[in-house]
């Protein structure tokens with residue numbers, strides 16, 4: 001296979017220019033440099049991937065500094081790991097020193113030391129992510145695939161590289177599911193057996209790392225596929241025993257995309273947690289250390305679910321809908337709108353989101369003071385009553401509002 005031609009056909013010219021430059025510099029230093037990981041996998045699959053990973057058998061940070069200066073782009077380096085990242089306008093380039101890894105204990109972050117490209121590929125998660133294309137001038141476009149990645153790619157298989165892979169790093173369980181479902185691949189038989197055997201090792205992973213993987217899964221085009229598979233493989237219940245990746249969840253996630261746009265990850269998360277009790281949701285959110293904003297959205301979802309019955313009858317006034325929903329996170333309301341079964345509940349939630357929440361009175365606190373309403377709690381009370389009247393169509397004009405305040409909140413002579 002002519003990989004040089006494939007690179008030239010599939011990568012934008014500005015990316016190719018930088019990769020060739022990298023290869024020339026490496027040649028000057030007498031080092032070998034490779035394109036590795038997801039971008040090589042996606043190159044063969046014809047999928048766009050502008051997150052490029054390059055590995056050099058030598059000093060990555062020195063090379064990256066030269067590139068940052070030449071192309072005038074920002075560089076972020078991690079000296080401890082020997083890695084650096086460059087952010088170009090249209091793509092990102094990670095440069096790392098080839099390395100070997102060892103794990104002190106399951107789930108630990110690996111201890112790294114410099115190694116060869118072969119060692120670097122062997123430490124990776126799956127064979128399809130462990131192929132390298134040489135960039136060094138003179139060898140540009142040579143495929144280095146000692147672990148059978150291309151064959152697995154052709155057979156559409158996700159395969160780990162050794163028997164302890166999921167034990168060393170159980171985040172690979174979630175990563176593997178993501179690749180399988182995104183690419184419409186299958187776990188190789190032995191790999192699936194190991195995954196089922198080691199699914200409990202997810203306990204060794206910190207909440208922050210689990211959350212990161214979950215968030216990446218929620219960013220997928222059709223995340224429901226990964227959640228259904230995670231349910232099937234017993235992975236979801238390791239995150240929380242009450243989570244389910246069943247047909248209901250699949251339907252809800254698809255509903256969330258019905259408008260044609262990609263929903264925010266937060267909405268999917270609210271749907272994932274919709275059926276949990278408040279206590280269960282709290283445990284899950286705490287375990288994965290979700291930030292305050294997400295936590296509020298999820299807890300509001302669950303709390304609101306318990307109240308939507310109050311919106312299920314015909315005669316509920318707009319002001320009552322407003323009072324019930326005001327203060328709830330809007331993503332939580334959207335999640336309830338998607339998940340509610342009753343058409344009336346849906347209609348009321350929709351009405352709030354599209355209209356009621358934006359209703360403002362024409363008079364404000366200062367106007368009320370001028371009219372003679374005493375400043376303090378009475379102001380809030382009067383404004384609330386005024387907004388309710390406006391929501392219910394009892395007042396329309398400024399004059400109506402003045403009248404309303406006079407008749408209700410001011411002593412008539």
Ligand code: CTP
Nearest residue numbers: 037038039053123124125126129130169171172
């Ligand atoms: N990698 C790994 N084990 C991990 C994380 C990463 O072996 N736990 C390796 C894989 O070779 C992967 C590469 O590092 O291809 C880059 O990682 P990442 O950017 O997370 O993966 P991509 O394959 O680029 O993922 P995606 O397509 O989802 O962006």
